[in-house]
Amino acid sequence: MKRFFVFVLIFSVVGLPLFSQSIKELELQRKRMLESISMTNKMLSKTQQSANSTINRLVIIRKNIGLRQKLIVNLNQEISVLDQTIDTLQNEQNTLELHLNNLKKDYARLLQESQMRQDTYSELLFLFSSQSIAQAYRRMRYLKEFSDYRKRQAEEIISVEKKVAFQQQLLTQTRDAKESLRQQKESESQKLKTEQQKANQTYYSLKGQERNLRSQLTRQQRIANALNAKIEQLIAEEIRRAEERKRAEAAAAARKKAEASKTGIVRKQTPTRTQGQSIDYMTKEEQLIAGSFAANKGRLPWPVEKGFISQHFGIQQHPILQHVTTNNKGIYIQTQRNADARAIFEGVVTERFSLPGSNNAIIIKHGNYRTVYANLTTIYVREGQHVSAKQKIGRIYTDDENGGKTELYLMIWKDKTPLNPELWLAH
Numbered sequence: 001m002k003r004f005f006v007f008v009l010i011f012s013v014v015g016l017p018l019f020s021q022s023i024k025e026l027e028l029q030r031k032r033m034l035e036s037i038s039m040t041n042k043m044l045s046k047t048q049q050s051a052n053s054t055i056n057r058l059v060i061i062r063k064n065i066g067l068r069q070k071l072i073v074n075l076n077q078e079i080s081v082l083d084q085t086i087d088t089l090q091n092e093q094n095t096l097e098l099h100l101n102n103l104k105k106d107y108a109r110l111l112q113e114s115q116m117r118q119d120t121y122s123e124l125l126f127l128f129s130s131q132s133i134a135q136a137y138r139r140m141r142y143l144k145e146f147s148d149y150r151k152r153q154a155e156e157i158i159s160v161e162k163k164v165a166f167q168q169q170l171l172t173q174t175r176d177a178k179e180s181l182r183q184q185k186e187s188e189s190q191k192l193k194t195e196q197q198k199a200n201q202t203y204y205s206l207k208g209q210e211r212n213l214r215s216q217l218t219r220q221q222r223i224a225n226a227l228n229a230k231i232e233q234l235i236a237e238e239i240r241r242a243e244e245r246k247r248a249e250a251a252a253a254a255r256k257k258a259e260a261s262k263t264g265i266v267r268k269q270t271p272t273r274t275q276g277q278s279i280d281y282m283t284k285e286e287q288l289i290a291g292s293f294a295a296n297k298g299r300l301p302w303p304v305e306k307g308f309i310s311q312h313f314g315i316q317q318h319p320i321l322q323h324v325t326t327n328n329k330g331i332y333i334q335t336q337r338n339a340d341a342r343a344i345f346e347g348v349v350t351e352r353f354s355l356p357g358s359n360n361a362i363i364i365k366h367g368n369y370r371t372v373y374a375n376l377t378t379i380y381v382r383e384g385q386h387v388s389a390k391q392k393i394g395r396i397y398t399d400d401e402n403g404g405k406t407e408l409y410l411m412i413w414k415d416k417t418p419l420n421p422e423l424w425l426a427h
Contacts, residue, residue, distance in 0.1 A: 290367020
């Protein structure tokens, strides 16, 4: 019994912290989801100031629905962990109470035996009736050990009673926490139903504007295509200039080598490349930056302090129009009004440009990688300037005619190939 009781105590010390750690992780996730929902709710309140339904409002509502569904899943996981914790605590409570009951029975038996001895003879008489000094010494030791054991039993009873009380307190607190989460889950479920109804109403309202939506999409696609073409052109031109510079350096090195060979002085030079061979146009410093950029894939900071991805990379279905898709070479990140765009990695600003209807854009070079930040109003950096990660580079444009939509267009390129920024940003 004592061995089993020791096992229960060890499990209490080792097992419960594991539950506690899991609960803390889930609580942190829940906190982040609630912060995201709070942010999207603020954005949604701005769109509601417009009398007309917009695609942006539908996008935000659907984002809210997704966050709310994840939050409910998180709450269910927390409740499940608390259920396991309650079962564990209850089992430990039962074991402690059983152990306490056995201790009390044993202690009652000791008291009864002690009382019976006192009724029959006194402890002093018990000692003096010994037939030898050795026997008297043994009897004295027996009486002392019996008294010490009874004292230890009493102390252990008090200790276990305190543990039982503490365990009961833990049980009560855990059950209260579970009830609080259950009520929050019911509240979030109700909010989810309301948001789903809003999404349906907004969707059918927009369905009645299909002709207007197609016209808007055509105009937006024309602007996006022009922007993408401009970016491709600028990147190709940067690469071409870098390759020409590398060829010129190689040719100069070859001439020096030829001149040195005429005078009999031969120096070790970088091997030249013949026409048609690929040229590594990066400097050693650029190669280091590129390697560091690549090594941070999936860990790069977001280009805004708070926001969510409103349009994903690649071919995407239009939220309203059936059989209509868009092909995004980057991602769109919605954020709050007056938000600034931030560099996601250290690098050098190589381009600042603008196109009609697309506001301003910046290209930052990171070796053979480049990041593009578009839909900016004010730009804070200049061409040739070195920027650090998370440095503010420009103010993101807010479209007041579209419910205060504030959206950054982010692209990542490796040489002449666009990459999916979602795979590079921290989650």
